Amino acid sequence: MKRIAIFMTAALLSTACVFNATAAGPKSEPVSTEMNDFEPATFNKANWTNGSMFNCGWRPDHVTFKNGIMSLTLTNEESHGRPYTSGEYRTNNRCGYGTFEVRMKAAKGDGIVSSFFTYTGPSNGDPWDEIDFEVLGKDTTKIQLNYYVNGQGNHEKMIDLGFDASEDFHVYKFVWTKGKIEWYVDGKLVHTVKGSGLPTHPQQIMVNLWPGIGVDNWLKPFTYDGPKVAQYDYIKYTPEGK
Numbered sequence: 001m002k003r004i005a006i007f008m009t010a011a012l013l014s015t016a017c018v019f020n021a022t023a024a025g026p027k028s029e030p031v032s033t034e035m036n037d038f039e040p041a042t043f044n045k046a047n048w049t050n051g052s053m054f055n056c057g058w059r060p061d062h063v064t065f066k067n068g069i070m071s072l073t074l075t076n077e078e079s080h081g082r083p084y085t086s087g088e089y090r091t092n093n094r095c096g097y098g099t100f101e102v103r104m105k106a107a108k109g110d111g112i113v114s115s116f117f118t119y120t121g122p123s124n125g126d127p128w129d130e131i132d133f134e135v136l137g138k139d140t141t142k143i144q145l146n147y148y149v150n151g152q153g154n155h156e157k158m159i160d161l162g163f164d165a166s167e168d169f170h171v172y173k174f175v176w177t178k179g180k181i182e183w184y185v186d187g188k189l190v191h192t193v194k195g196s197g198l199p200t201h202p203q204q205i206m207v208n209l210w211p212g213i214g215v216d217n218w219l220k221p222f223t224y225d226g227p228k229v230a231q232y233d234y235i236k237y238t239p240e241g242k
Helices: none
Strands: 031-035 055-059 065-066 067-074 082-087 088-090 100-107 112-120 131-137 142-146 156-161 170-177 178-183 187-194 202-209 228-239
Touching: 031 100, 055 067, 055 202, 067 088, 067 202, 088 156, 100 112, 100 202, 112 228, 142 178, 156 187, 202 228
Parallel strands: 055 082
Antiparallel strands: 031 228, 065 067, 067 082, 067 228, 088 202, 100 170, 100 228, 112 131, 112 202, 131 142, 142 156, 170 178, 178 187
16 A cells, blocks of 8 residues: 655654664664653654544654553544544654564554554655555454655565464564565564665654554544554664674
């Protein structure tokens, strides 16, 4: 599914990535973040909304921490002109080539998406590059992989997980190097792409939960039947060569 471009301001992580405007990796620093509490000097809880297919606003009070777990909660409160409110969390700086990893438990329900991805675009002075893990709430036994180069997506790959991603935490990781992306689930390689037409720009690390509108063929129609929660145990990033 081709998603709407994401335009954003600052954001996340304690041993943060280092922005390098000219290349995708050599100056990035490692990240290892346990979800014990919000660190406002280095993390951002989003307070905005996105394109028309995102039927929510993201608000800081919908990103919470308890017992080492970060929760993103979707509710039926109005926010930023949208009928629903949810949470989005992201890095301030951009990270280059390396290994990106999260341990997460997805939300279940038609019409929603729980995500772990990297992004850069016009708000950073870059073309739109992106690498995705997306759990579609309509079938949480699968995960959708994708990537964008200069705003061009349509590289979706649906993976059968062999488990229900909404029932427990699992580890989702991708390794991004020049000319190759490898996606892993619980340490198992599930998909590889190679070639020159891959993302090259340093990207922010992002996680969010959102309900769709106008994309019923992709997500199924969303009907609110109570709060939905996606949970995150940690986010890690290791630069290439470290």
